[in-house]
Amino acid sequence: MFANTPGLMDEIRDRFSLVDTCPVQGPRIFFENAGGSLTLKSVVERSAEYAAFPDNQGRDNPASHHLVKTIDQAKKDIRTFFNAAGGQVFVGESGTELLFRLVRSACLGTAEGGQVIGSTLEHPATRSACLKWAGITKRSYRAADHNSQTGTVTVDDYLPIISADTRVATILHTSPVTGISVDVAAIARAIRSVAPECVIIVDGIQHAAHGGVDIESYDIDGYVISPYKVFSRHGYGIAWISDRLAKMPHDTLVDAPGTPWELGTRDTGSYATFSEVVRYLEWLGSRVCDVSGQRARIEAAARAMFEHERFLTNLMLSGSNTAKGLSAMPEIGLIGGTHNAHREGLVSLYVKDLDSEDIVSELSARGIRVHVRKADHYSANILTPLDLKSCVRVSLCHYNTQGEVIEFLKAMNSIVS
Numbered sequence: 185m186f187a188n189t190p191g192l193m194d195e196i197r198d199r200f201s202l203v204d205t206c207p208v209q210g211p212r213i214f215f216e217n218a219g220g221s222l223t224l225k226s227v228v229e230r231s232a233e234y235a236a237f238p239d240n241q242g243r244d245n246p247a248s249h250h251l252v253k254t255i256d257q258a259k260k261d262i263r264t265f266f267n268a269a270g271g272q273v274f275v276g277e278s279g280t281e282l283l284f285r286l287v288r289s290a291c292l293g294t295a296e297g298g299q300v301i302g303s304t305l306e307h308p309a310t311r312s313a314c315l316k317w318a319g320i321t322k323r324s325y326r327a328a329d330h331n332s333q334t335g336t337v338t339v340d341d342y343l344p345i346i347s348a349d350t351r352v353a354t355i356l357h358t359s360p361v362t363g364i365s366v367d368v369a370a371i372a373r374a375i376r377s378v379a380p381e382c383v384i385i386v387d388g389i390q391h392a393a394h395g396g397v398d399i400e401s402y403d404i405d406g407y408v409i410s411p412y413k414v415f416s417r418h419g420y421g422i423a424w425i426s427d428r429l430a431k432m433p434h435d436t437l438v439d440a441p442g443t444p445w446e447l448g449t450r451d452t453g454s455y456a457t458f459s460e461v462v463r464y465l466e467w468l469g470s471r472v473c474d475v476s477g478q479r480a481r482i483e484a485a486a487r488a489m490f491e492h493e494r495f496l497t498n499l500m501l502s503g504s505n506t507a508k509g510l511s512a513m514p515e516i517g518l519i520g521g522t523h524n525a526h527r528e529g530l531v532s533l534y535v536k537d538l539d540s541e542d543i544v545s546e547l548s549a550r551g552i553r554v555h556v557r558k559a560d561h562y563s564a565n566i567l568t569p570l571d572l573k574s575c576v577r578v579s580l581c582h583y584n585t586q587g588e589v590i591e592f593l594k595a596m597n598s599i600v601s
């Protein structure tokens with residue numbers, strides 16, 4: 185996709201820090217984007233700029249007004265990124281912290297009894313929050329079984345566990361272990377058709393950098409992302425909540441005007457850095473498509489990123505005339521199947537008779553950074569049903585190149601043979 189626009193890939197890569205070099209290890213190919221994407225240079229700059237301000241928000245001085253304006257602008261940008269007109273957007277400590285906070289309030293704020301549901305595909309952030317708060321509020325918890333072969337969960341998997349007394353439901357948008365996305369709108373529709381008042385909370389943390397977010401089309405109550413996985417930095421998470429969820433009891437200061445979900449003094453730098461992410465996506469959208477308007481450009485960027493990542497994962501799986509693809513290496517097993525239309529820039533693999541940790545070390549020695557996922561409290565839900573103790577996760581983003589994938593394939597060929 186980007187190959188159609190000469191020079192675009194260089195322009196894209198030039199906007200990111202440490203694109204091909206680790207400050208500790210030296211030159212490397214970065215295929216650990218599910219652990220944290222590359223950071224935009226503009227994010228690094230804005231972060232430092234706002235870290236230097238001694239001023240607080242809400243004072244009558246020019247610096248304070250500037251900080252408040254920055255936050256207000258960022259909230260507008262985040263809403264456009266999410267395509268969410270109503271409700272609230274706010275930052276918290278991390279994606280996990282926000283998911284816990286949303287699930288807790290939903291469990292405490294809905295009618296007594298009934299059940300909380302989710303799926304076995306989910307990251308422990310939502311599963312743990314649901315188990316804990318379903319227990320405390322004396323509700324049952326049920327999880328829809330995901331499909332181990334396709335690496336995802338569908339409406340058909342949710343249907344047997346949805347009942348009229350389903351008070352809270354969670355949906356994972358994309359698995360960080362299988363890399364396969366979920367049809368959030370279809371599952372939310374199925375839940376609402378049986379339990380219209382259910383509070384539906386979506387974990388969008390793995391999805392957000394790969395295929396666009398469109399909250400207006402989901403009919404949900406909460407959506408959470410972690411900006412360090414969307415070209416920003418560590419140290420904060422972002423949530424959107426519906427007006428209905430916003431009104432439910434939550435931690436807030438007594439007599440605070442409105443129903444704020446932010447706690448304490450806000451980090452203006454976190455908001456400012458997400459505005460930079462949105463500016464970047466607008467720029468990218470304008471480079472790949474002749475559209476005007478912020479949202480249209482963000483959507484164009486999302487489509488282009490998805491297409492480019494699909495091109496890269498197809499190359500990784502099928503290979504080229506210079507390097508054999510993973511699917512042609514008989515020693516290699518692939519999670520989520522070979523041709524999966526819902527794959528989002530991520531391939532998890534295992535090699536017969538080779539330890540995943542050793543493969544990660546071998547790739548690291550060749551300057552290729554990937555990650556091992558183990559059957560621990562993070563990934564056992566995906567790996568144990570496949571009878572696997574671990575896998576190697578290779579996770580890409582739109583700034584990765586064809587050349588990097590070929591290098592990876594050559595390395596894998598030499599490791600497995």
Ligand SMILES: Cc1ncc(COP(=O)(O)O)c(C=O)c1O
Nearest residue numbers: 278279280307309360389390410
């Ligand atoms: C789908 C998903 N949910 C939750 C998390 C946890 O995010 P955080 O570490 O930002 O709290 C991750 C982290 O990778 C994730 O991929």
